[in-house]
Amino acid sequence: MTANDAVLDVRDLRAGYGSSVVLDGLSLRMGVESVAVLGRNGMGKTTLCDTLVGFLAASGGEVRLAGRRVDGLAPEAVANAGIAYVPQGRRLFPSLTVDEHLAMLARRARGKRWTPDAVYELFPRLAQRRHHGGAALSGGEQQMLAVGRALLLNTPLVVMDEPSEGLAPTIVDVLVDVVHQLVAEGVAVLVVEQNLRAAVRLADRQLVMVSGRIEAEFTGAELVDRPELQHRYLGVGTSPAPAGITAGNKREDGSDHDTA
Numbered sequence: 001m002t003a004n005d006a007v008l009d010v011r012d013l014r015a016g017y018g019s020s021v022v023l024d025g026l027s028l029r030m031g032v033e034s035v036a037v038l039g040r041n042g043m044g045k046t047t048l049c050d051t052l053v054g055f056l057a058a059s060g061g062e063v064r065l066a067g068r069r070v071d072g073l074a075p076e077a078v079a080n081a082g083i084a085y086v087p088q089g090r091r092l093f094p095s096l097t098v099d100e101h102l103a104m105l106a107r108r109a110r111g112k113r114w115t116p117d118a119v120y121e122l123f124p125r126l127a128q129r130r131h132h133g134g135a136a137l138s139g140g141e142q143q144m145l146a147v148g149r150a151l152l153l154n155t156p157l158v159v160m161d162e163p164s165e166g167l168a169p170t171i172v173d174v175l176v177d178v179v180h181q182l183v184a185e186g187v188a189v190l191v192v193e194q195n196l197r198a199a200v201r202l203a204d205r206q207l208v209m210v211s212g213r214i215e216a217e218f219t220g221a222e223l224v225d226r227p228e229l230q231h232r233y234l235g236v237g238t239s240p241a242p243a244g245i246t247a248g249n250k251r252e253d254g255s256d257h258d259t260a
């Protein structure tokens with residue numbers, strides 16, 4: 001991939017909070033593909049997402065989307081430039097229904113690939129719950145809505161922060177299918193993941209973040225069979241991990257684990 005055909009090209013990105021440096025010269029480049037960023041708790045994965053989408057100002061470096069600088073733009077301008085965000089915790093409005101969430105973006109989605117109807121077709125479960133408020137949805141339904149809302153922006157890049165967190169395996173399957181479908185349709189997907197098994201299924205390349213930089217890159221299921229690398233990069237124990245391998249000290253089956 002050359003600099004010209006990169007969808008996302010991040011160079012020497014620096015960001016943090018006050019005097020605390022979190023992103024310390026992070027570089028990554030991706031084309032139309034799905035890429036996962038893994039790392040222990042506190043390594044700066046959410047900070048990376050927030051900086052890419054303009055929630056947090058970079059203190060140095062560059063972020064280019066299809067060659068165009070987007071660092072320094074406000075979140076809305078970044079979304080308009082072409083990066084949609086599915087934030088950790090989904091950030092939905094508890095008092096708005098599913099329909100109302102999608103209606104907010106319906107006008108700008110008109111005539112494009114992803115409209116509210118297309119989102120309902122992708123997630124039939126969401127269509128059944130269209131008149132329910134955000135607070136009445138299960139964790140899986142909330143994640144579908146958060147993804148659907150991002151799709152309505154019809155951007156060339158979607159950034160997802162820990163999309164599989166707390167989801168039942170069947171919902172993770174749905175998420176994996178959606179990400180593959182997006183890539184097949186020409187949309188790049190950058191996913192931050194704590195869960196190695198989910199990361200391997202969601203993305204062809206896994207980048208490991210250590211101390212605010214990308215320290216290593218793996219492809220396919222390389223990391224799954226290498227406990228010593230998991231221990232080194234993700235902080236998981238050296239004994240064989242159970243069904244789901246989760247970086248740091250987070251639980252695989254989070255408290256909002258659901259079967260919806």
Ligand SMILES: Nc1ncnc2c1ncn2[C@@H]1O[C@H](COP(=O)(O)OP(=O)(O)OP(=O)(O)O)[C@@H](O)[C@H]1O
Nearest residue numbers: 017020022039040041042043044045046047048194
């Ligand atoms: N709003 C904030 N103000 C100050 N420090 C923060 C803030 N948000 C995060 N940090 C610090 O920045 C560092 C990176 O946090 P970040 O949430 O980006 O890591 P992470 O890799 O996403 O971890 P996790 O998986 O636990 O969410 C941590 O040391 C964290 O305490």
